[in-house]
Amino acid sequence: MSMRALFRGLTAAAAAAGAVALGLTAPAAQAATPLPYVALGDSYSAGSGILPLDPAASLLCARSTADYPHVIADRIGARLTDVTCGGAETKDFASAQYPGVAPQLDALSDSTGLVTLTIGGNDSDTFIDAILACGSAGVVTAGQGAPCKALYGDSFDHTIDTTTYPAVRSALQQVRAKAPGARVAVLGYPWILPAAATPGCFAKMPIAAGDVPYLRDLQTHLNAAVRRAASDTGATFVDMAAASEGHDACAPASTRWIEPVLFGTNFVPVHPNATGERQMAERTLSVLGED
Structure with a gap:
């Protein structure tokens, strides 16, 4: 020189x-202004059961700093407002879920650029009730037959159609009204139980062999209802079905994304582990074209 x-x-x-x-x-x-990103939703969004817990959240929410919203925000450099909370239903978007826990929609504004969520699994206790009910029935029959299907038939599916779907649709409409300029991504729930061709894993998930396909069909129905609500409201649906196949609660500890009822690692069973939350983030980023 x-x-x-x-x-x-x-x-x-x-x-x-x-x-x-x-x-x-x-x-x-x-420096460019970070994208304002708001994470809404239930325990699958909050990473409930995974340590460390988020010190900014109520202990009742069991929100983890390893939840998929934190992974997404770190990857894209967004400014995250995480109001996810374990046990949340669609009604908790507009009203306080617990004392001191504000309605989740309060976190949204005209400046919000990205919203992600999982919601619907707790509404009317349908999906959670089905797992608990089928677990109890499976224990009674020592894992034989399909006692849960015999007891409940299509009642859970009926509730998804008449209650869960319209509630999720309404919740997404409210999100759109509060954050009209945001891109909204609603995730489906990753598989909890294996494909119908397998008998399940009664020692870890006490579901009778005949009720494994019954619950798989129920989860398929729930995710379809969420997909439909997303389509109705202009939201992006993040399908987790293909990505999570083989990573259910019956898979080996080294490959599963969902922890089982027994012998799992999370303090909240039947929920994603840290790997599952990372994979939910990766799938979301891929669908949004941010991978």
Whole structure:
């Protein structure tokens, strides 16, 4: 480098330093404003059962700093407002879920650029009730037959159609109204039980062999209702079915994304582990074109 070129470089550097000192940097040189990102939803969004817990959240929410919203925010450099809470239903978007826990919609504004959520699994206790009911029935029959299907038939499916679907649709409409400029991504629930061709894993998930396909069909129905609500409201549906196949609660500890009722690692069973939350983030980023 010539002395003249070196001098020009030093002069330019000095001028830039002076401009910084005087607050005169050009707008193009300023750091880009991080994307305002709000995470809503239930325990599958909150990573409930995974440590460490988020110190900013109520202990009742069991929100983890390893939940998929934190993974997404870290990957894309977004400014995250995480109001996810374990046990949330669609009604908790507009009203307080617990004392001191604000309605989740309060976190949204006209400036919100991205919203993610999982919701619907707790509404009317349908899906959670089905797992508990089938577990109890399976224990009674020592894992034989399909006692849960015999007891409940299509009642859970009926509730999804008449109660869960319209509730999720309404919740997404409210999200759109509060954050009209945001991209909204609603995730389906990853598989909890294996494909119907397998008998399940009664020692870890006390579901009778005949009720494994029954619950798989119920989860398929729930995810379809969420997909339909997303389509109705212009939201992006993140389908987890293909990605999570083979990573259910019956899979080996090294490959599963969902922890079983017994012999799992999470303090909240039948929920995603840290790997599951990361994979939910990866799938969401892929669908949004941010991978």
